[in-house]
Amino acid sequence: QVRLEQSGAEVKKPGASVKVSCKASGYTFTSYYIHWVRQAPGQGLEWMGIINPSGGGTTYPQKFQGRVTMTRDTSTSTVYMELSSLRSEDTAVYYCAREGSFGVVITSNWFDPWGQGTLVTVSS
Amino acid sequence: SYELIQPPSVSVSPGQTASITCSGDKLGDKYAFWYQQKPGQSPVVVIYQDTKRPSGIPERFSGSNSGNTATLTISGTQAMDEADYYCQAWDRSAVVFGGGTRLTVL
Numbered sequence: 001q002v003r004l005e006q007s008g009a010e011v012k013k014p015g016a017s018v019k020v021s022c023k024a025s026g027y028t029f030t031s032y033y034i035h036w037v038r039q040a041p042g043q044g045l046e047w048m049g050i051i052n053p054s055g056g057g058t059t060y061p062q063k064f065q066g067r068v069t070m071t072r073d074t075s076t077s078t079v080y081m082e083l084s085s086l087r088s089e090d091t092a093v094y095y096c097a098r099e100g101s102f103g104v105v106i107t108s109n110w111f112d113p114w115g116q117g118t119l120v121t122v123s124s
Numbered sequence: 125s126y127e128l129i130q131p132p133s134v135s136v137s138p139g140q141t142a143s144i145t146c147s148g149d150k151l152g153d154k155y156a157f158w159y160q161q162k163p164g165q166s167p168v169v170v171i172y173q174d175t176k177r178p179s180g181i182p183e184r185f186s187g188s189n190s191g192n193t194a195t196l197t198i199s200g201t202q203a204m205d206e207a208d209y210y211c212q213a214w215d216r217s218a219v220v221f222g223g224g225t226r227l228t229v230l
C-alpha cells in the first residue's frame with residue numbers, strides 16, 4: 001500500500017537547521033507531487049510548500065521563502081525538507097503528504113496519504 | 125492573502141447531524157477539501173473536490189460548496205467522529221487551510 005515514512009524526532013537549538021526525510025513506497029515515486037505541512041502544538045495546519053519528485057521543482061509560500069529547501073533523491077524515493085535559522089516558533093510536528101490523485105491538475109488535487117509526522121523541538 | 129474561516133467548535137448529540145462551515149471569498153469558485161484529525165494522528169481526507177468521498181470514508185460524511193461557503197455535513201454522527209476538521213482550498217498556486225473546527229459529540 002502507499003506509505004510515507006518520516007524520520008524521527010529532532011531537538012535543535014535556535015539558529016540551527018533541521019532536515020526531515022520522507023520515504024515513499026507503494027507507488028511510482030516520480031508520478032506524484034509531495035507537500036510539507038506543519039502543525040504547532042495545539043494549533044492548525046500550515047502549508048510549507050510542494051516538490052515535484054520528477055524534476056525537483058519546488059514552490060514555497062512567501063512566509064518560508066529563503067528559509068526552507070525541499071529536495072528529493074529518486075534513487076531512494078525520499079524527499080527532504082530542510083528548515084534553517086530555527087526559532088522557538090518553529091517547534092511543531094512536520095508532515096509530508098502526497099497528492100491524492102494521478103493526472104489531476106495540482107490545484108484540484110488533495111493530500112492523501114500523510115506521513116506519520118516528525119516532531120521538531122527548538123529549544124535552547 | 126486568502127483566508128478560510130471555520131468556527132472553532134461545533135457540538136452535536138450522537139445520532140444527530142453536524143454541519144461544519146468554511147468561509148472564504150468566492151470559495152464556491154474553487155474546490156474545497158476536508159480533513160479529519162484525531163488526537164495524536166495524522167490528518168485524513170474525508171471529502172475531496174467539494175463533494176467526493178474517498179473509499180473507506182463512511183457515507184454519513186458529505187460536502188457541499190457554493191458562493192462563499194463550503195460545508196461538511198456528518199449525518200447520524202457517531203462518537204468516533206469526534207475530531208478536529210480542517211477545510212482546505214487552493215488560492216492561485218498556494219494551499220490554504222482553515223483554522224480548524226473541533227467537533228464534540230456529547
